[in-house]
Amino acid sequence: MPVVRVKICGITRVEDALVAACAGADAIGLVFYPKSPRAVSIRQAREIIEALPPFITTVGLFVNASRSEVEQTLAAVPLDLLQFHGDETPEECGSFARPWIKALRVQPGMDIAARVSAYRGASGVLLDSYMAGVPGGTGHAFDWSLIPSGLSLPLILAGGLTAETVREAIARVAPFAVDVSGGVEMSKGIKDAAKVKRFVERVRNDM
Numbered sequence: 001m002p003v004v005r006v007k008i009c010g011i012t013r014v015e016d017a018l019v020a021a022c023a024g025a026d027a028i029g030l031v032f033y034p035k036s037p038r039a040v041s042i043r044q045a046r047e048i049i050e051a052l053p054p055f056i057t058t059v060g061l062f063v064n065a066s067r068s069e070v071e072q073t074l075a076a077v078p079l080d081l082l083q084f085h086g087d088e089t090p091e092e093c094g095s096f097a098r099p100w101i102k103a104l105r106v107q108p109g110m111d112i113a114a115r116v117s118a119y120r121g122a123s124g125v126l127l128d129s130y131m132a133g134v135p136g137g138t139g140h141a142f143d144w145s146l147i148p149s150g151l152s153l154p155l156i157l158a159g160g161l162t163a164e165t166v167r168e169a170i171a172r173v174a175p176f177a178v179d180v181s182g183g184v185e186m187s188k189g190i191k192d193a194a195k196v197k198r199f200v201e202r203v204r205n206d207m
């Protein structure tokens with residue numbers, strides 16, 4: 001069975017980043033979207049990244065941010081990968097000389113394969129739940145049967161995953177990686193160490 005990578009998104013505290021790293025997560029997500037309850041400042045982001053051990057990918061998440069906002073963040077924070085979670089075009093996403101992934105929010109009737117193909121410069125595509133007025137971190141799953149097979153980019157599955165559902169999700173969707181936020185929290189932006197550990201264990205199929 002191929003290894004499924006794990007990203008723990010919406011990290012706001014050094015201790016939660018360390019829990020994720022020690023649990024075996026491959027990546028952490030830092031939300032640079034001021035309206036999010038999980039938003040981090042430049043200073044917070046730097047402190048979190050400086051505390052990390054090596055080999056953990058740091059992902060900066062943006063929602064329709066201006067070019068200068070992204071550039072200022074990149075100049076101050078050592079991010080490995082950008083995640084665009086809004087209406088950014090492929091050209092905008094690819095204009096920062098940094099690897100990037102694009103989040104798409106799945107709705108019935110959407111031509112997922114065509115939307116994914118449009119972002120061909122991406123390192124991967126993250127499929128997330130659609131909820132009107134909420135750009136991400138909804139805590140809700142979407143209908144995985146809508147995902148076509150043979151997508152042209154590595155698939156990162158997100159949306160309402162928990163330790164209880166992630167094995168079924170992997171079995172049904174066979175993603176390259178899974179992404180979780182709300183399912184490993186005790187409150188918005190505050191991760192629950194036991195849930196983080198359990199989630200990663202379940203992905204690794206250790207328990």
Ligand SMILES: O=C(O)c1ccccc1NCC(=O)[C@H](O)[C@H](O)COP(=O)(O)O
Nearest residue numbers: 009036136137138139159160180181182
């Ligand atoms: O977390 C947020 O508040 C957020 C706000 C705006 C855009 C994206 C956001 N989060 C993205 C994620 O945390 C995940 O990539 C994904 O949406 C899964 O979240 P969840 O359903 O809570 O597991």
